[in-house]
Amino acid sequence: MTDLTQSPVCRLLGIRYPILQGGMTLVGNWRLASAVSAGGGLGVVSAGRMDTATFRREIAMALDATDQPVGVNIPIGRQHDWIRACFEVAIDSGIKIVLMGGGDPKPWCPLVKDAGKLLGIVTATPEQAAKAEAAGADLVVAESIEAGGRTSRDELAGVTLIPAAAERVSVPLVAAGGFVDGRGLAAALCLGADGVQMGTRFMLAEESPVHEKTRRAMVESGITDTMVVGARHRMGRRVLRSAAAENVQRCEPEASLEEMIDLLSGEWSLRGLHEGDTVRGMVACGQGVGLIHDVLPAAEIIANIMGEAATHLARAADLVRAADGAPAPDA
Ligand SMILES: Cc1cc2nc3c(=O)[nH]c(=O)nc-3n(C[C@H](O)[C@H](O)[C@H](O)COP(=O)(O)O)c2cc1C
Known part of the structure; x- marks a missing residue:
C-alpha cells in the first residue's frame, strides 16, 4: 500500500500529511494556521484584508505556536x-x-524565488497550471468550481481539471475545491494530484475564527446551499446562500462594475464570517459544506481524513482486483 506520508507534497514542504489549509481571507489567522501545521498539514497565514503590520505579527505568532512548517497566501x-x-x-x-x-x-514570482522561498501558485485551468510551473512554481494548486471563495470563469469541475492539470505539470500538484474528507483525498490522489488543499473544512475547525452562529449554519447546510455571485463582472465567488447573496444576484444584470465592487465589499464578509449574520452577511464557502457534519480540532480533522483515505483507497483497490478475478495479496 502506498505510504501517503511519502507524497511529493510532504517531501517538498517537510510536512507529515499531504493536506494544505487554503489561504482564506478573514479566516486564515495564526491560530488556525498553527493548529493545521501542528496537526501534520500545512497551515497558511492569509494576508487578505490584513495590513502589513498585522500580517507580520500573525506570521510571527503562527511560527511561535508550532515548530512545524507554515506557509502564507x-x-x-x-x-x-x-x-x-x-x-x-x-x-x-x-x-x-x-x-x-x-x-x-508572473510579476511576483522572482521576488519569492530570489529570496530562496518555495513558491506555490493557485490555478484554475490546465493552461494556467502549465504556465505556473514555467514561471517557477515549486507546487501548483488546481482549484475547481466547487471551491469556496473566488471562482474562475472557466468553471471547471475537479474531476476533469485535476487529471488535465496533472498531465501538464511535473512539480507536486495539489487539488482544491470540494475536498473535505478522506473520500475526497482518496479521489484527488486517484485523479493524479499529490495532495489536497481545503478551505471550507478548516472554516469548521475549532481553531477557526468563524463566528459560532455561522459555523452552525454551515454544519446544517447541504451541497446545494451555496451560490456563485459576481460572475457576470468577472468577480465570481462561491458563498453560502443568504438574503444578501440573493440580493447581489438580483442586482447583477443592471449593476455597474463600481456598484458590484461595493456589493461584494469585505464589509459583507465581515458580517457573515465574524459577526454571525448569515442573513445580511456573506460567507464564502464551497459546495463541500454539505458533506461536513461537525466542528472538530484541526488535528482531528486531519487524522480522520488520513484514516478514511486509507480505507477508501484499499476498498477501491479490492474492487478493482475483484473485477479482475485476481486474489487479494493476503488472500
Ligand atoms: C472564506 C474563504 C476565503 C478564501 N480566501 C482566499 C484567499 O484569500 N486567497 C486564495 O488564494 N484563496 C482563497 N480562498 C480559496 C481557498 O484557499 C481554497 O482554495 C478553497 O477554499 C478550496 O475549496 P473548498 O472551500 O471547497 O475547500 C478562500 C476560500 C474561502 C472559503
Whole structure:
C-alpha cells in the first residue's frame, strides 16, 4: 500500500500529511494556521484584508505556536503597493512557502524565488497550471468550481481539471475545491494530484475564527446551499446562500462594475464570517459544506481524513482486483 506520508507534497514542504489549509481571507489567522501545521498539514497565514503590520505579527505568532512548517497566501488582485509590501513581509519571515492566487503571478514570482522561498501558485485551468510551473512554481494548486471563495470563469469541475492539470505539470500538484474528507483525498490522489488543499473544512475547525452562529449554519447546510455571485463582472465567488447573496444576484444584470465592487465589499464578509449574520452577511464557502457534519480540532480533522483515505483507497483497490478475478495479496 502506498505510504501517503511519502507524497511529493510532504517531501517538498517537510510536512507529515499531504493536506494544505487554503489561504482564506478573514479566516486564515495564526491560530488556525498553527493548529493545521501542528496537526501534520500545512497551515497558511492569509494576508487578505490584513495590513502589513498585522500580517507580520500573525506570521510571527503562527511560527511561535508550532515548530512545524507554515506557509502564507497573498491574493494578487489589485493594490500593487500592498501586495509588494506583503511579499516583503513574507520573504523576511521564517515561513516555508509563499502561495499566491487571484491574479497574474508572473510579476511576483522572482521576488519569492530570489529570496530562496518555495513558491506555490493557485490555478484554475490546465493552461494556467502549465504556465505556473514555467514561471517557477515549486507546487501548483488546481482549484475547481466547487471551491469556496473566488471562482474562475472557466468553471471547471475537479474531476476533469485535476487529471488535465496533472498531465501538464511535473512539480507536486495539489487539488482544491470540494475536498473535505478522506473520500475526497482518496479521489484527488486517484485523479493524479499529490495532495489536497481545503478551505471550507478548516472554516469548521475549532481553531477557526468563524463566528459560532455561522459555523452552525454551515454544519446544517447541504451541497446545494451555496451560490456563485459576481460572475457576470468577472468577480465570481462561491458563498453560502443568504438574503444578501440573493440580493447581489438580483442586482447583477443592471449593476455597474463600481456598484458590484461595493456589493461584494469585505464589509459583507465581515458580517457573515465574524459577526454571525448569515442573513445580511456573506460567507464564502464551497459546495463541500454539505458533506461536513461537525466542528472538530484541526488535528482531528486531519487524522480522520488520513484514516478514511486509507480505507477508501484499499476498498477501491479490492474492487478493482475483484473485477479482475485476481486474489487479494493476503488472500
Ligand atoms: C472564506 C474563504 C476565503 C478564501 N480566501 C482566499 C484567499 O484569500 N486567497 C486564495 O488564494 N484563496 C482563497 N480562498 C480559496 C481557498 O484557499 C481554497 O482554495 C478553497 O477554499 C478550496 O475549496 P473548498 O472551500 O471547497 O475547500 C478562500 C476560500 C474561502 C472559503
